[in-house]
Amino acid sequence: MISNPILLGLAVFPVLLLALYVYRKDKFEKEPFGMLVKAFFFGCLSVIPAIILEGILSVPLELSGLDELPFFGGLYNGFVVAGFSEELCKLLLLTWAVWKSPNFNEYFDGVVYATFVSLGFACIENISYVFFQSSIYEMFGTSISRAIFAVPGHFLFGVTMGYFYSLARFQPERRRLNMAKALVFPMLLHGTYDSLLMIPEGSDDLFLNGIFFLVFIGFDIYLWIWGTRRIRHMQELSSTQESQGPQRPEGPHNDGFKNIDWNV
Helix, strand or coil: CCCCHHHHHHHHHHHHHHHHHHHHHCCCCCCCHHHHHHHHHHHHHCHHHHHHHHHHHHHHHHHHCHHHCHHHHHHHHHHHHHHHHHHHHHHHHHHHHHCCCCCCCCHHHHHHHHHHHHHHHHHHHHHHHHHHCCCHHHHHHHHHHHHHCHHHHHHHHHHHHHHHHHHHHHCHHHHHHHHHHHHHHHHHHHHHHHHHHHHHHHCCCHHHHHHHHHHHHHHHHHHHHHHHHHHHHHHHHHHHHHHHCCCCCCCHHHCCHHHCCCCC
16 A cells, blocks of 8 residues: 555655755755755654654553543653654754754754754654555545644754754854753644644543644644744844854864763
8 A cells, every 4th residue: 555656645745845845945055965865864764763762651651551541641642752752863863964064054054954854754754654544545634634734743843953953053152051952842842732632532522622622723823933933033043144154163063963062
């Protein structure tokens, strides 16, 4: 079934559309195609450690029996199992892929690379969710719903991560704080997104489920407002930076994750 080109196209198309969107938002020095492919590929790879970590973090919930409580189980799975695991693995693979690159020389670059990593993750996840369904109708329904919500969600988590990641890169005096924010803020957004969907799964109360869905839609709108504002701010910072000439951060922390200057 995975060879079905229409379904595969529906799973991949929103990923490519959002990748093109953020690429076009890079107004000054476009990132090399090879670096974009590398970031996307590392995002795909980040699925592997995320699955392992999610499996480990799921054990305490299952052993305690608290997974039977919809509210607690939804919060734990949303924030810890999914939010923490996935955003941590994305951040680590993002850093491995691009931190030491001389092409990472403008504020907006962090947004580009982080979203490409997130979209790589989303691409693999989307394909697996679509083709995991038991019928062709469920596959089409899943592909459409995830194109509207899940893939843009990962994209916007990536925008948030890239925003603080660039601040950590180019504002060394606050590097430790902004690197922490590059993990914590996407994790909180991701956890809220997932929890609003997971908590109602254990309830048959249509009214309660409807309330959660309305809150979810409002939160999704907020994500877009937050994300587009962060994109504009990074564009403004890159514009100022461009007027001064592209530059690399000072000091030895250009040379990879191990050599980041964590001092503030």
